[in-house]
């Protein structure tokens with residue numbers, strides 16, 4: 001699934017190149033547009049992440065035989081989709097243990113997107129990250 | 143866009159710019175604040191009343207035998223009198239201080255509702271209501287076996303009065319309706335609805351959260367049985383609001399919370415209750431914020447309300463026609479009777495994206511369902527973008543809003 005995901009290093013590189021908010025947001029929106037949609041059958045109530053102004057869906061499935069998980073995310077809002085694409089890139093090819101331990105706050109801080117991780121914006125990204133970590137931890141060795 | 147002088151006459155322009163200067167957060171801020179339906183900013187007079195109270199008059203009210211307590215009590219009770227005048231209630235006993243609209247409605251649902259409703263009775267609300275005017279009635283219906291009915295709204299965002307009249311019957315015990323819709327801005331014909339409800343013997347509560355900051359309210363002229371509102375939406379502090387009720391209703395209602403202040407005598411076996419309004423004000427009240435709200439009333443009384451209302455109407459009209467010209471923008475709520483609120487969607491764009499892009503340009507609006515999920519479900523919308531205006535907004539704010547929205551659209 002990670003074949004068509006832009007690597008996170010590339011995204012960091014690209015974002016660091018922009019110096020005004022407009023370019024950064026246009027880029028984020030493009031990432032959002034490029035994110036493959038989640039199959040409609042996965043957009044169930046059970047897969048909704050609550051705490052978001054927009055709808056956000058998440059599925060975490062184990063990859064049989066591999067030490068990675070298969071993450072799918074989607075939203076009905078474009079900027080949130082862009083942020084989800086970024087989170088997906090950050091988590092791509094990581095083991096469940098890596099995902100649980102990965103410091104996504106630091107990444108968002110480097111990208112100067114920390115305000116998007118805050119609870120107050122209501123985009124629920126923090127709730128989403130927490131949910132990924134909880135679900136991923138179910139696949140970590142006990 | 144047109145200058146201020148095109149929507150207000152010469153003498154008003156001076157008054158309006160003085161008003162803007164009265165609000166520190168507005169006067170000293172680059173941000174365009176268009177989230178007034180969520181909460182309004184505070185004039186210096188209200189901020190001063192709060193800090194003066196704590197700096198000079200702080201004491202507990204109604205009890206102690208010292209001068210400080212006397213001053214605090216006097217200010218607190220003067221504020222009640224200001225609020226009586228503000229909504230033209232008959233007497234100060236009818237002004238019950240609460241934490242806000244939500245608590246006022248819950249007070250009525252608990253105290254009046256629990257005593258007066260039973261299985262087979264009906265409560266009528268509308269699809270326009272804020273969750274605060276839905277959930278307390280839902281809970282009450284579950285407790286008493288009464289039925290909750292919601293009147294339809296028209297595509298323009300008005301209450302479907304034919305549906306209202308059809309739903310009204312002798313089974314109707316209570317009608318609870320917003321004076322102005324927080325999601326769409328529609329001014330509802332509450333006087334007409336109240337009189338129709340009274341013909342069936344029903345009691346009517348009006349949720350005035352969105353009206354008090356924009357228009358003069360006369361509870362006697364409306365003949366409202368209960369009127370609920372919040373201080374923070376009319377330039378006052380948060381955490382304070384009012385429940386007005388007709389005397390005979392309030393007198394017959396049992397207390398809903400027990401504690402100090404609301405009692406007359408207490409033995410271990412039995413309590414006799416204090417008279418109105420204290421019967422419903424258990425515990426040490428929110429003295430400072432009640433005094434702050436009194437200052438907000440005095441502030442409102444110091445301005446020319448009809449001029450301001452005319453001005454706000456012009457601002458809303460101007461904003462509506464400006465954004466209606468932008469590609470893909472659809473105004474939600476097109477009633478001829480609106481106040482303060484401009485709700486809209488953009489075809490193919492999520493309201494959240496518009497809100498984020500406006501915020502990047504320092505234009506503060508609200509996006510989402512506006513605590514009116516049943517209305518959004520009815521309109522089949524995921525939510526709207528809501529720009530809401532107040533008396534300190536000006537045409538510069540409008541220009542910046544329209545320019546920021548135009549730019550936002552270019553992103554999507």
Ligand SMILES: Cc1ncc(COP(=O)(O)O)c(C=O)c1O
Pocket residue numbers: 179180241242243244245272274275320322323324349351352372513
């Ligand atoms: C129409 C309406 N009713 C009730 C409320 C609830 O007011 P509060 O949260 O101040 O109790 C609001 C506030 O958003 C409102 O707009």
